[in-house]
Amino acid sequence: MTSETVPVIELVGATKRFRSASGGVHTAVRDLDLTVAAGEFVAVVGPTGCGKSTTLSLVSGLEPPSHGRVAVNGREVTGIPEGVGYMFQADAVLPWRTVLDNVTLGPRYRGATTSDARDRARDWVDRVGLGGFEDYYPHQLSGGMRKRVALAQTLVNEPRILLMDEPFSALDVQTRGLMQAELLRLWSGTGAAVVFVTHDLEEALVLADRVAVMTAGPATVKQVFDVRLPRPRDAEEIRLTSDFLDVYREVWESLREEVQITRERMSGRVA
Template identity: 55%
Template sequence: MTDSTPTMMELNGVTKEFVKPTGEVHTVLRNIDLKIPKGEFVSIVGPTGCGKSTTLSLIAGFEPPSAGEVLISGEKLEGINPRAACVFQTENAFPWKTVIDNVSLGLRMRGRSKADAYEEARKWIARVGLKGFEGHYPSQLSGGMRKRVALAQCLIVQPEILLMDESFSALDVHTRHLMEDELLRIWEETSASVFFITHDLEEAIALSDRVIVLTAGPGATIKGDYRIDLPRPRNVAEISFDPAFMRIHKQIWEDLKDEVMISYENANKLHSKSS
């Protein structure tokens, strides 16, 4: 990315609060400032409960900020973000629909004819390595194959923003590496900006142009913003052996481990109070 690359996602002074059943106000995020240029792959890491998924929800438009603003291509986001598609940890596919029906659904909902939607769906099914499985149902597919369906479902509508929340965490390590490589291959062929949530620091570094570290909650803020200056294309399983990767990992982990310990200590305090 260069200084002239236009900004796709921007959070300006964003704070997010929720009211607990007791009436107490709980601050999840506080004064978040973040700019993500068009086409950049950004991962966000931090301890459990620090607000990573809340940040994604704000960008998706599922939740409004309590203070500050979310901008998409310079325009204030109001309601659901029409430029974004989401891939979550849970399954996206409808179990009663075949692969081709699931993948083509987004285009059908946008008014495309069944024939046109099927034609485009076949291309995306092939791109994610599922050619020949068009007539299968999700229950007939492995976990990795269902994740490929989820990717095709999102990418067929050609989103400008791809939001991914722990999308590969439930997969075994070998399947996860395959899916990560598949994601990078497809991303490099598109101009989508990616906002990727993960608990796995190695995954974040291997995939990303930047890694954002959040502090422990409540009231999480951005502690670190790291440029991942590793060459592309990358092989996720192999890049972790690169000495440059190891140096970056050590640097980011120094920031992250302190926040993980704070989160752990806070959780123990809450447990002690409740017991």
Template identity: 65%
Template sequence: MSSEQQPAIELRAVTKKFATPGGAIYTALADLNLTVAPGQFCAIVGPTGCGKSTTLTLISGLERPSAGAALVAGRAVNGITPGVGFMFQNDAVFPWKSVLDNVAAGPRFRGRSKAAANEAARDWLRRVGLTGFEDRYPHQLSGGMRKRVALAQSLINEPEVLLMDEPFSALDVQTRSIMSDELLGLWELTRPAVMFVTHDLEEAIALADKVVVLTAGPGRVKATFDVDLPRPRRVQEIRFTDEFVRLYSEIWEALRAEVETAYARTTSKAAS
């Protein structure tokens, strides 16, 4: 990112605290500083409980920082952020709506006519390989097909920023690999800035331009790694390259200590 280029996403000295059911204060993030450039694909990895998903809720405006600031395109986030798409771990589809109506819902909400929204939805369903399934309902689709619907829902609005919270974690290994390739192909069309949360380090490296490792909670940036692998990428193929193996080893060295720390805390609590 050049010095003149304004970040698409920026977290400045962000701390986020929550009240626990028992009345204590839990600090999820502490003094977190992070930037994502326009068009950059950033993957966030770290142990369970390090605040990965919390970073996404702060950027989207679903939560507010306890201290510090979250910014999108240089503007402080003070509510639900325009121009930001959010793809959740669980399918955020309307079960009572058809596939076509689910994908058209975003444009309709933004004021487009039904005809224009449906035309755009059909185009995006074609792009994600769901032509012929427009009249189906979510319960009639496989897990991978529902993820394609969710991708179309997110990308039809051409967001400047796309937040993804472990979107493929519930899929089997083969379908997950296919969906990763689908995601990269669709991302190339409009190139939003992406913040992708995952527990899978291989997935992070295969998809991203940059991998950020967070510490065991409270989450801080421990290390940032540039992923200089050529694009376009095929996820399954890129994993066998020497550079991928080198990056994996380097990033895992940074991540392993945090995973061990988080695990030790969990077992200590269980024993007490």
């Protein structure tokens, strides 16, 4: 991102506090500084419970910051910004609707005619590799197929910003690799900015242009690393290269310290 580029996403000193059940105040994230340019894929990694998902909530407008600034397309976020797609860890497919009907919902809610919405949905069902399964219900699909439906649900609306909260974490290793490859294929050329939260550093490096490492909670951005790996990437082959291992070691050195702090806190050795 050049100095002349206006970031699509910008967090400046963003802090989020919540009222705890005991009546106290819990700080989820503090003094977050992060920018994401159009067409850029940024992965966010950090120890368990550090506030990675809260960061997505701030960008999406689902939660307002307690302090600091969160802006999308140069405008301060005061509600859900236009053009944002959000893919959660648990898919949002409706069990009583077919694959095609699930994907059709987004365009229909946005005012498309039934015919146009179904045409767009059918196109995206084909793009995610589910052609021939349009009339299947979610209970008839594997976990990987349901994730493909969730991807189609999100991408059919042509979001300019794609927020992804550990979307593949529940999948087995082989299916997860396939979905990473599918995501890269479908995202390539769209110009969409992506913020992808994951616990898996390997996944982050396979997918992203930059990786933001967050500190142990309350989290702030500790360090941002450029992923110096060429695109297009083969999600499986890239893992075997020496360049991948070099950047993995570099980022892990930073992340490992925060993971250790969190482990010590959880074991009671740190107050």
